[in-house]
Amino acid sequence: MSPTASDRPGPGPTPPAPAAPAYLDAATLARLIDAPRAVDVLARALAAGEVDPEDDTPRLFAPARAGAEFLMMPSAGRSTAGVKVLTLTPGNPRAGHPTVQGLYILFDADTMAPVALVEAAELTLIRTSATTVMAARHLLAAKRHPAGEAPERPTTDLPTATARRVVVFGTGPQARRHISCLTAVLAPEDIAVAGRRPEAVEAVAAQARADGAPARPARGDVAAEVAAADLVICVTSSPTPLFDGAAVADDAVVCAVGVHGPGKRELPADLILRSDLVVEGRASAMRESGNLLAARTAQQWAEDPRPLANLADLAAGRFTPRPGCPAVFSGVGMAWEDLVLVTHAHHQYRRSRPAP
Incomplete structure (x- = not known):
């Protein structure tokens, strides 16, 4: 006997809609991670073995119009992954525009859902x-x-x-x-x-x-x-x-x-x-x-x-x-430098937000 429509399994519960990615503009990013903290965050990530520069993905270049170029910098870490997408336009300063412009997209490493968008020109200034x-x-x-005379110290x-x-x-x-x-x-x-x-x-x-x-x-x-x-x-x-x-x-x-x-x-x-x-x-x-x-x-x-x-x-x-x-x-x-700093800034951002 064939099952009736009511006997057939349904499609299951509808998954919740993903939360909209946070947007960290230049001022927010600068507030979340000042210069001394950025220096320390990078040093600690390296010293603790959280990142290996030799494992990083090569960055990708592609030509754009009028002598400009696209630059894409992907990197994956333990808890997050990300990609920075930039345009580099050497002639922009003569017209009063920045040479470097773009966005950074931060993803959760488990689900690969985007969790944050970050203004990339400020990020590049901070991380460099x-x-x-x-x-x-x-x-x-x-x-x-x-x-041979360097003092012993914990990493x-x-x-x-x-x-x-x-x-x-x-x-x-x-x-x-x-x-x-x-x-x-x-x-x-x-x-x-x-x-x-x-x-x-x-x-x-x-x-x-x-x-x-x-x-x-x-x-x-x-x-x-x-x-x-x-x-x-x-x-x-x-x-x-x-x-x-x-x-x-x-x-x-x-x-x-x-x-x-x-x-x-x-x-x-x-x-x-x-x-x-x-x-x-x-x-x-x-x-x-x-x-x-x-x-x-x-x-x-x-x-x-x-x-x-x-x-x-x-x-x-x-x-x-x-x-x-x-x-x-x-x-x-x-690219690993951007990922380390954006991950830290996003963590600080989430800690600073009021509980729902």
């Missing part, structure tokens, strides 16, 4: 400066101790360091944000700002002073400023080296994060070859770091008996600098 300053803090702390303890004299190359939004971040974390006594256009240099230095940073335009011979610096930070779009590598002191730290792509570099080959090196991830550096690839081929780097250290090595205390050598951090930007 935080990554640079985190690397600088660890390198400066490591260089205080000769090889969850974060180092402390200061940079007395700093030179920042660049006058764009990233230069401004790096000055703010390093001032909050490294407490420098003097920051010299260097750039191609004196009026832009003065504007950046003046704004930084208004915000409490000890900033000024670089004086006269930039090589002399570099020679006197404990820390040099490069955040430019220059396709060619910014200074003579011989000017860098043997005990200095240099961080170059302004460009990506094998055909662009901010640092000269002689500086790369005489320095202790740290990269965000070895694989990403061999794809995109012109600073390294102009000095040696990827095959030559792979054959070097001193393997490149990555940020996980640095944060976990597995990097020991050699006496008498500068230390260089060369970064190109990686």
Whole structure:
């Protein structure tokens, strides 16, 4: 006997509609994760082994109109996954628009449901400066101790360091944000700002002073400023080296994060070859770091008996600098950095919301 309509199983309960993703605009994101916290969150995630830069997904580029390009940066973690979708439009500043624009989409790792949308230009400013300053803090702390004399410390303890004299190359939004971040974390006594256009240099230095940073335009011979610096930070779009590598002191730290792509570099080959090196991830550096690839081929780097250290090595205390050598951090930007910071910010956002 055939079952009647009433005997047939129904479709089951209707699943609840997913909650609308939260939207974190630039002001909300900046409130949820300030510069010192962003630096610490990245360092703790690396030191605890929560992320491995070598497991990160390569980012994807595609051409857009009028010389612009799309950039997509996916990454997956233990509890969340995410993708940043950006447009990079080099000609925008001349028309009064930002170069970098886009959104970050955060997903729950179990259901892959979107849980947050985040303004990506502010996120990029936060994560790039935080990554640079985190690397600088660890390198400066490591260089205080000769090889083999680094103090034992739990990996969850974060180092402390200061940079007395700093030179920042660049006058764009990233230069401004790096000055703010390093001032909050490294407490420098003097920051010299260097750039191609004196009026832009003065504007950046003046704004930084208004915000409490000890900033000024670089004086006269930039090589002399570099020679006197404990820390040099490069955040430019220059396709060619910014200074003579011989000017860098043997005990200095240099961080170059302004460009990506094998055909662009901010640092000269002689500086790369005489320095202790740290990269965000070895694989990403061999794809995109012109600073390294102009000095040696990827095959030559792979054959070097001193393997490149990555940020996980640095944060976990597995990097020991050699006496008498500068230390260089060369970064190109990686997706895991965005995921770590957005996950933290979203957690803070949920904690701050009133219970329903």
